[in-house]
Amino acid sequence: MAVSADWLRGYTDAILLRELQEGDSYGYEIQKHVSALSKGTLQLKEATLYTAFRRLEQAGYISSYWGDEMQGARRRYYHLTPQGEEKLREEKAQWRETRKTLSILLGEDGYEV
Amino acid sequence: MNATVEKLVRIAFQDLREDPEVLEIREAVMRDCQERFEEMTGNGYTEDEAIAAIVESLQGMEEMMQSFQSTEKTEEKTPSRDEQIFQGKKICASLFSSDIHLLPSEDGYMHVHVQEEHRDDFQVEMDGDCLRIQEKEQSHAGREIRSMLSQMQSFSDLRRIVNQALQAVSSLGKQCITVRIPQDMETVEIRTMAGDLEVRQVDCRQMQVHTTSGDVRFTGKNRGTLLRLQTVSGDMDVRGLWQEASVSTVSGDCQMEGNMQKLNMTSVSGDLSIDWHSVEGRLLCKTTSGDIDIHTPASVNVVDMLFHTVSGDCTVHKHRQENAPCHIEARTVSGDLKID
Known part of the structure; x- marks a missing residue:
């Protein structure tokens, strides 16, 4: 059964923070990795990606710097800040809570009120 | 860099205001798309398939524009550090x-x-x-x-x-x-070698620009008394209202649009295109091999004109009348001439 891409897209910020927890990265590398991990379900478009980068950078969760490519356009690398680490912990805790509540509401085995 | 990819990215960003932040994001996106193109074509996809994937990935830039413009006003009021x-x-x-x-x-x-x-x-x-x-x-x-x-x-x-x-x-x-x-500038003088110039909504008494290969672009409602533009190979796309303007280039193409009482344009091989809004005034154009294309207001039926070309074609859709308030003179050696 296919997972809803729209539903996943609601978690773009958290997904990007998690990607950067693995190390500094740039737009296309993250797009590829997210697509591979989600088995092609979540294809982040450039607009979604860079709007999220901008939002996260303005909030202080990530910082950015230019790569030192000598030819053509340069890569913009993104880096997770300590505030970003903290935000990711919060997002994960919130996700666990959401999953638990939803599982109870949907009557999943192993979850009780 | 693949030219189609570059063009696609530029088109995707064309409605966004070109400030440093947007230009930076455009560069990063350009790099992403280029890498996607090279990787896909290197993995056996056709160029058309790679381009289609890039087009898909570039959709939704308006979403980005909305999120940028919603914060634009507050950003402009607070000078950055x-x-x-x-x-x-x-x-x-x-x-x-x-x-x-x-x-x-x-x-x-x-x-x-x-x-x-x-x-x-x-x-x-x-x-x-x-x-x-x-x-x-x-x-x-x-x-x-x-x-x-x-x-x-x-x-x-x-x-x-x-x-x-x-x-x-x-x-x-x-x-x-x-x-x-500010609105009431007296003089602006700019010289660049390879850098481009963008001017938006500027009211300046005298403006002088000289570039070697940089392009010149005026957008919005620009106005002033005197405008002098010179490029060697840079293209010019200029809109506005000036009492007097002179534009010269060697190989750059030049597009002018607006109300200019006195306009002088010269080029060697660059094409000149003028959308002249003035109903009276003096327009002089001269090229060696560049084409000259002049568009005048529909209300101007008669023009005091002098067209001269040695080997080019000449197309005239206006009536000639000596001492008409609109005077147009265009000379070229091998370029085509057109007025409508």
């Missing part, structure tokens, strides 16, 4: 490879914005009531080349150093300077 404010009536900028943008300021000050990472490349100072902006020659690439040469151990390294130096030079033009200027 790297923005300097000056009071004055004159700007003199002399740039090497950097692009420069002149944008309107609502608070009556000239603001100069230089990207933090390139701050050392510029000298910005107030000289009397003149704001002087100077780019240190070959600043960015020059430093890299000097550093490479200092590391050279033997002449066998020379080839590698020269290649790296050429790559460094090809990375020129990444810097960008933004000047927000």
Whole structure:
């Protein structure tokens, strides 16, 4: 059964923070990795990606710097800040809570009120 | 860089205001798309399939535009930490490879914005009531080349150093300077070598621009008394209202649109295209091989015109009448002439 891409897209910020927890990265590398991990379900478009980068950078969760490519356009690398680490912990805790509540509401085995 | 990919990215960003932040994102997106294209074509996909994937990935830029523009006003009211404010009536900028943008300021000050990472490349100072902006020659690439040469151990390294130096030079033009200027500017003088100039909604009594290969673009409602533009190979796309304007280029194409009582245009091989809104005035155009295309208002039926071409075609859709208020003179050697 296919997972809803729209539903996943609601978690773009958290997904990007998690990607950067693995190390500094740039737009296309993250797009590829997210697509591979989600088995092609979540294809982040450039607009979604860079709007999220901008939002996260303005909030202080990530910082950015230019790569030192000598030819053509340069890569913009993104880096997770300590505030970003903290935000990711919060997002994960919130996700666990959401999953638990939803599982109870949907009557999943192993979850009780 | 694949030209189609570059064009697609430029189109995707064309409705976004071109400030340093947007230009930076455009560059990063350009890199992403280029990498996607190279990887897909390297993995057996056709160029058409790679382009289709890029088009898909670039959809939804309006979403980005909305999120940018919703914060635009508050951002403009608060000068950033790297923005300097000056009071004055004159700007003199002399740039090497950097692009420069002149944008309107609502608070009556000239603001100069230089990207933090390139701050050392510029000298910005107030000289009397003149704001002087100077780019240190070959600043960015020059430093890299000097550093490479200092590391050279033997002449066998020379080839590698020269290649790296050429790559460094090809990375020129990444810097960008933004000047927000007040409504009542007296004089603006700008010289650039490879940098492009963008002017938006500027009201300036006298404006003089000289570029070597940089393109010149005026958007919005620009106005003034005197405009002088010169390029060697840079293209010009200029809109506005001036009492007197003169434009010259060697090989750049030039597109003018607006109301100019007196307009002089010359080119060697560049094409000249004029959408002249004036119902009276004097327009002189001269090229060697470039075409001349003149469009006048529909209400102007008679024109005092003189067209001359040696080997080009001549198409005239207006009536000629001596001493008509609209005087147009166009001369070319091998270019085509057209007036409607």
